[in-house]
Amino acid sequence: MTDVSEKLLIVEDLSTTFATAGGPLPAVANISFDLGRNETIGIVGESGSGKTVLSRTIMGLQPRTNVSVTGSVLLDGNEMVGASEDFKRRLWGTEVAMVFQDPMTSLNPVMRIGKQIDEALRVRLGMSKQDAKARAIELLELVGIPSPVQRYKAYPGQLSGGMRQRVVIAIALACSPKLLMADEPTTGLDVTIQAQILNLLDELKERLHMSVVLVTHDLGVVATRTSRIVVMYAGRIVEIGATRDVFANHRMPYTRALLESSPKVSNASHTRLITIPGRPPNLLKLTQGCSFAPRCSYATDKCHQERPELQAADQPGHSFACWNPLPTTRGDSAT
Amino acid sequence: MLRYVIRRILMLIGIVFIISVGSFFLIHLLPGNITAVIEGPGASPENQAKLFKLLGLNRPIYEQYFVWIGNILHGNLGTSFISQTPVVTTIGNALPIDLEIMFLSQILAFAVAIPMAMRSARKPDGVIDRFFSAGSFTMLSVPSFIVIILLVLFVSIKLGIPHTGPSSYVSLRGDWIGNLESMALPAITLAVGSFVVYFRVLRSDLIATLQEEFITMARSKGLSQRRIMWRHAFRPSSVALLGAAGVNIGGLLAGGFVVQYLLNIPGLGYTLIAAINTDDYLLVQGIVLVVSVGVVLINFFFDFIINIVDPRISRE
C-alpha cells in the first residue's frame, strides 16, 4: 500500500479498442506510465493519436458501449479498469476531475453556471444549499472570474470562451480532486487568454497540491509547464521522458518531425519548414511494424515488419520506441 | 426577453387579425345569394331581410368587416338560423368537452412518451430502442379514425365496457366515473397520435444531447445516471418536444373531430360537422374562428414555455 501511494496514478499496459463497423479500432494500445503527486505530465500527439481517448480511459469515462479496455489504471490505489460505474462515480470529482477541450460545449447551456458548480458540491459533498452557494462563489473567485456573485446567476451563453473555461475549471475543482485531467484546455482560446488559463492551472496546481495530466497537440503548451511528457502516435507511446530530455535529446524520428514542422516565432520570415510526408495511419489498417514507418525517412525493412518496443535512453526515465533512433549527441538543432 | 415577448404579442395580434379576416370571408365565398344560401332553401323573406341587415350587405365590404368584428368583440357571434340559438351559447356548451379530451390525452401521451424516450435514448439501437421505435413507427402510420374504430370494435363491442360506445356520452356534471369512461376512448385515440410524435422527437433529441460534451462533464462530476438524464439532458432536449406539442395540439383537432363524430360526443368537432351537414354557416364560421384563435393561443403559450426552458432562444 505504501509504494502505491507514492505515485498517484499508475497506468499499466492500457489498451482501448472500439468495435466499429470497419472492425476493431485500437485507439489506445499498451500504454504504461505513472504520475507522482503534485506533478504535471504532458501527453502530446496530433489528432487521431489517441490522446483524448487515453485521458478518458484513465478516468473511466469512455463510452459505455462498443468498447473494450484492458490493462490497469491505478488511481490512488483504486483500480479503474473494469470497475463499476458506481465505483468510478465515487472517485469522479473527488479523486479525479476533468477540464474539457471546448468550453462552448462542455457547459450545460440551459443551466445557470452557479447551479452547475453547486450541483457537484451538494450531490457529492452533501453540502447545504447556502453552503454550496457560498463555496461556488468562492470557487468562481478562485478561478479569477470578476464579480462572481453576479456571474453565479449567468448562463454559459453570456460568458466569453475564456470565462467559460474558468467556470469549467471551477467545476472540476469543486470537490478538490487529487488529479486534474486537462484535455486540450486552451485549444479554442486566443493566445493571450491561453496564457491566462495556463498560468491559472499552474497556480492552482501548486496551491491545491494537485497532479495534472495536460493533454495537447501543441508542444509549446507543454514545453515549460510539465516535468515529463509522453509523445503519442497512432495510439501508442513513441517517446516518454523528462520534458527537457525529450525536447533536447529526442531519439524517435516522429518527435523530431513534430518539433521541426511546427513554425516558430523566432524563425526568420520565409523559413522553410521541415515536413513529414503523408498522414497519420488508418488505425483500422495497421501493419505489423512501426506505425510511423511509412512516413519515416529512416525506416528499414525491420521497421515495416516488427513493432519496436519502448527502450531506455541514456537519461533516466527517458525511453523511446524505434529501431533506428536518432543519435544521442547531436548539435543544438532541437531549439 | 421583454423585447421578445412584445414582438411575439404583436405577431399574435397580426395572426388573430388575419384569422378573423379569413373567417369573415368564408361567408362571402358562398356562391349566389348569400342570405338564401346561409338560411337554406325555403327561408322566409323577412328572415332573409333580417340577415341582410345583420350582415350589412348593403355597405362596403370593409365596413361590413368592422361591424362584424365589433359584434364579436362584444361576444356576439350571431344567432343560428337553423337552431335559433346564439352561436356563443352552442360553442360555450361544446368547448369544455374538447378541453377535457385534450387535457386527458396530453397527460397520457407525455406520461408514456417521456419515460419511453429516455429508456430508448439510453441505448440507441439496443433491443428496447428498436422495439419502441418500430412500435411507434407503426403507430405513426395508423390514422386516428382507424384507431378509434379498432378501439370501438374491441373495447365497447367485444369487451362491452359501458359508456364507451357511440352515443353514450356522459356529462361531467352527472356521474364523473361515467364521464371518464366515455372520455377514455377519445382521449386514448388522441394520445396515441400525440405519443408517437412526442416519443420520436424527444428520443432523437435526447440521443443527440447525450452525446454532448456537457453530459460527459456531468458524468465526470460523479452524478448518477438518473440525475444526468433528468437534470442535464431532459431540459435542453425538450425544446423540440414543446414545439411539437404546440403544433400537434392544433393538428389533433382533426383527429378530435373524427372521434367526436364517430362517438357522437357533443364537442366542437361534432358540432362543426353537424353544422356543416345542416348548412348552419354562422355556426361553422363561429367554430372556425374560436378554434383557430385557440390554436394560435396554444402555440403562443408553448413558444413562451420554450423560452423559459431554453434561455438561448430569446437571446438570439
Added chain:
Amino acid sequence: MTDARQPLLKVRDLKVTFGKGSHAVSAVAGVSFDVYEGETLGLVGESGCGKSTTGKALMRIVEPSSGSIELDGADLAGLKKGGRQLRNIRTRMQMIFQDPISSLNPRRRVKDIVAEPLDCWKTVTGHDRDVLVSDLLSKVGIDPAVYGNRYARQFSGGQCQRISIARSLAMRPKLLICDEMVSALDVSVQAQILNLLEDLKAEYGLTLLFIAHDLAVVKNVSDRVAVMYLGKICEIGPADALYEAPAHPYTKFLLGAALEADPDSPMNAQVLEGEPPSPMNPPSGCRFRTRCPNATEKCASEEPQPQEVAPGHQVSCHYPLSITRK
C-alpha cells in the same frame, strides 16, 4: 524599398458594420493598408478583432459600409453587388477559407470542384479543361487519376485544403486571400500546406494576404505583418522587425503570450489581463487603453494616428515602445 513597388491592393479606411442602431457592431473600424505585388502581408490578431471580416470585405463577401478597395487601380467597393463587373474581378482575387471540409461541396466530384471557375467563365473547355484540372491537382499533390473522380466528402482536412488551393488557382488570380487556412490542421499537415503555398506563390507569381491568429505561422510566411485589435490596425511593419521589436504594447503582449516549443523559453512573465471589450461599445480614444499598462488620459481622449517609427513600420500609439534593436 517596398515603397518603390506598386501596391496591387490598396485599402483605405475600410469599415464594416453589422446590424443597425443601438445594436450596431463595427467589426472593422477604419482599416488602411497596401499589399505590394509579389509580397505576403500577414494579418494577425485575436478572435473578434475583425481580421477575417476584413478579408471577407475585400472579397465583398460581406459588404463594407465605407472605404475604398482598389485592386490594380480598379475600385471594388463601388461595384454593384452581384454584378458582372464584381464577378469579373473575382477571377483576379481568390480566397481560401478556414474550414477545409466545409469549403468543398460534399456532393460534387473533386474534378468538378476544381473546374468550377472554368465552368463559370467558360475560359477553358472540353479536353483542355480536363488537362488543366489534372495539372492543377498534381501541382497541389493530389493524384488526379486516383482521386479526381472521388467526392469531396471522402477527403481529410489537409487534402481538402489542397483541393481548395487548386480551385483558387484555376483562373490564375493575382491576389490570394488566405483566411486562417491552416488553423484547422495538425502541425505536420500544416507544415506541408504552408510549404506548398510558398512553392505555388513563387510559381504563379502570387500576392498573398495571409490572415491568421497564430503568430508563428504568420511570421513564417509573411514579408510584412499587420496586427489588428478591436477592428483597427495597431501596428504594421516588416515581419522580422516587428517581431523583434514591437512598438505597440499590444503587439508586445501578444508576442509574449505566444508559446515556444522550447523548455528554456521564459514563462510568460507579463500576461495581458482581462479580455477585449465588446466591439458594440468600444472604448474612446485608443481602443487598447482599457488593458494597456501605459495608458494615460490622452489615450482616452485622443485616438492615436499611425506614425512611422522606422522605415515601413507604422504604429498607432501615443507612447510607442522604443524600438532599439537588440
Added chain:
Amino acid sequence: MLELEEMALVERPEKKKPLGPLFWLCVGWIALNIFGAIFANVLPLQNPLYQNYSAINVGPSLHHIFGTDDIGRDIFSRIVYGSRVSIAVGFGSMVIGFGIGAPLGMLAAYRRGRFDTILTTFMYILLAFPAIIATIAVLSFWTPRSVFKIILVIGLASVPLVYRVIRTATLSVATKDYVIAAKVQGAKDRRILMKELLPNIAPIGISFLLIGIATVIALEGTLAFLGLSVTTPTPSWGNMINESRTVLQQNPWLAIFPSLALCLFLLSLNFIGDRLRSHFDVTEVKL
C-alpha cells in the same frame, strides 16, 4: 465520436447504412399500389359500383377475395379503385405544395434580406393558422367537392410547411463555406442554386416529400371519414371506412381491409422516407 472518425481516416469512409430488403419491399408495395390505381380500368376487376344483392356482407371467398359490403359491392375492387383518390390527392397536393413552397424557401434562404424577412413572416403567420381547420372550413363551403378541389386546398395549405422545411434546410447549406467559395469563383446565382444548394437539399426534400404524401393521404382519409372528401359512391379508402362503421358488428371486413390498405401504404411511405433520411445522413427535420 469525431475523434474515432479521425482515427479511421485515410479516406473518410462512406458510412452509409445499406437500405436493406425491407426498404425495397416498401418501394415495391408503393409501386404495386400505384400500378393498380393507374390500370384499375384495364385490370380484371369487378365493377366497384356494381351492387350484387345476392351477396351482401359476405366474408372473403374465392369469388370476392376481400368479401362484399352492405350493398353487395366487391371490396377488393373498391379498394383498388379507392386508391386512386388517395394517391392522386397525396401526390397531387404535394406537387402543388413543393412546386410553390420549395422554390420560395430556397430562394428566401439564399437571398436573405428583405425578401426573406417579408416572405418568412408571412409564411409563419400562415403556419400559425390551423391548416386543418381552414381545410375543413373551405371544403365544407366549397361544394360540390371534387378530387381537384381537394388537391388544390390541401396543396395550398401545405405550402407554408414545405416552405419552412426547405428554407431551414437551405439555410444550413447556404451558410457553408463552399457556397461562398462558389460565389467567389464568380458563379451566378442560378448556378449556385442548382449545383451547390439543390444536391444538398434534395435528400431532405425527398424524405420530407414522402412523409408529406403519407400525411396528406391520412388527412384525405380523415376528410372522407367526415364526409368532406369526394362524394359517394366514388370509392376512396376513407369513404369505405366511413361507410363501414354502421355495420361494424355485422361485417368487420368492410372496416378491416380498407384500413389495412391505407395503413400499409402509409407505413411504406413513412418507412421509405425515414430510411432515405438516415441513408443520406440527414439529421431529423422536425416536421
